[in-house]
Amino acid sequence: MQKKLLFISHKTPYGSFAAKETLDAALASAAFGQDISLLFKGDGVYQLLPQQNSSLLKRKSIGAILGALELYEVNKVFICEQSLLSRGLENIKPLIKVHVLNNLSLQVLFSEQDHILSF
Amino acid sequence: MGETDELLLLANGVYGALVDAKINIPLEQLRDSGKLYVLKDDLLARGIPASAPPQATLISYEGFVDLVVKHQNTYNWV
Numbered sequence: 001m002q003k004k005l006l007f008i009s010h011k012t013p014y015g016s017f018a019a020k021e022t023l024d025a026a027l028a029s030a031a032f033g034q035d036i037s038l039l040f041k042g043d044g045v046y047q048l049l050p051q052q053n054s055s056l057l058k059r060k061s062i063g064a065i066l067g068a069l070e071l072y073e074v075n076k077v078f079i080c081e082q083s084l085l086s087r088g089l090e091n092i093k094p095l096i097k098v099h100v101l102n103n104l105s106l107q108v109l110f111s112e113q114d115h116i117l118s119f
Numbered sequence: 120m121g122e123t124d125e126l127l128l129l130a131n132g133v134y135g136a137l138v139d140a141k142i143n144i145p146l147e148q149l150r151d152s153g154k155l156y157v158l159k160d161d162l163l164a165r166g167i168p169a170s171a172p173p174q175a176t177l178i179s180y181e182g183f184v185d186l187v188v189k190h191q192n193t194y195n196w197v
Contacts, residue, residue: 014164015131046134049166056160088137 003114005029006037009044010119013062014054019047022119023065030072037076037109038069040098045083048094066096080106120154127178127186129158132196133165136172158183 007026011018023038030036040047047062054061069077079098084090101109110116120126126149128135135146136157149155159177163169169177178186187193 012131012134012165043131043134046165051168052166053163056164059164087134 002033002035004035004037004112006039006109006113006116008039008041008116008118009047010042012043013047013049013052014057014059015043018119019044019062020060020065023062023069025117025119026074027065027068027072030069030074036072036074037078037113038074039078039080039101039106039109041080041083043083045079045087045089048079048092048096048098049089050093050095052095063095069096078106078109120149123190125154125156125186125190127156127158127183128172128175129161129183133157133162133167136162136175137167156182156186 005026007022007029009019009022011022013019026036026038047066052061052063054063069075077096077098078101079094081090081100081102084092084100126146146155153174153176155172155175156178157172157175159169159179162171162177176182
């Protein structure tokens, strides 16, 4: 049975493996036919910075995984406006297409879900 | 920080170098005094332009070692 799942990604792209694993979990859920939404919040917004070069850290690019979202038909991708503002990132061009949500819209997004998974 | 102390931003700490970030106001003073260093690879890996920290000195891993050697003590804020 299809459920509405919201994955919230709070972590920086390369500080740990949490960001990658959150995306992997969202992609896996999408592959199993679930209705996936993905939200970047808090330090998670740093994952969307363009011009990352993870090869300097000998790590797999977060951008490459973000690019896979579309292939898995994960199109409901959101970013928290407040998190961008508090980090001075409101003018960045995100790596992938994301919808910017204010706090009120976040509330609506949360209320629509069957399950919310926060990492 | 004392007169001769210096600060190096590395790993996730490099996000502090983003000019517009409202969390980094105390860094402005350090920048002006030339005591702020940023590990270049960590900065560029995360997609922060090298021009983001205007007064900071970008250093390599070799520069990191030089700083450690230069100072008697190092302290890590993790």
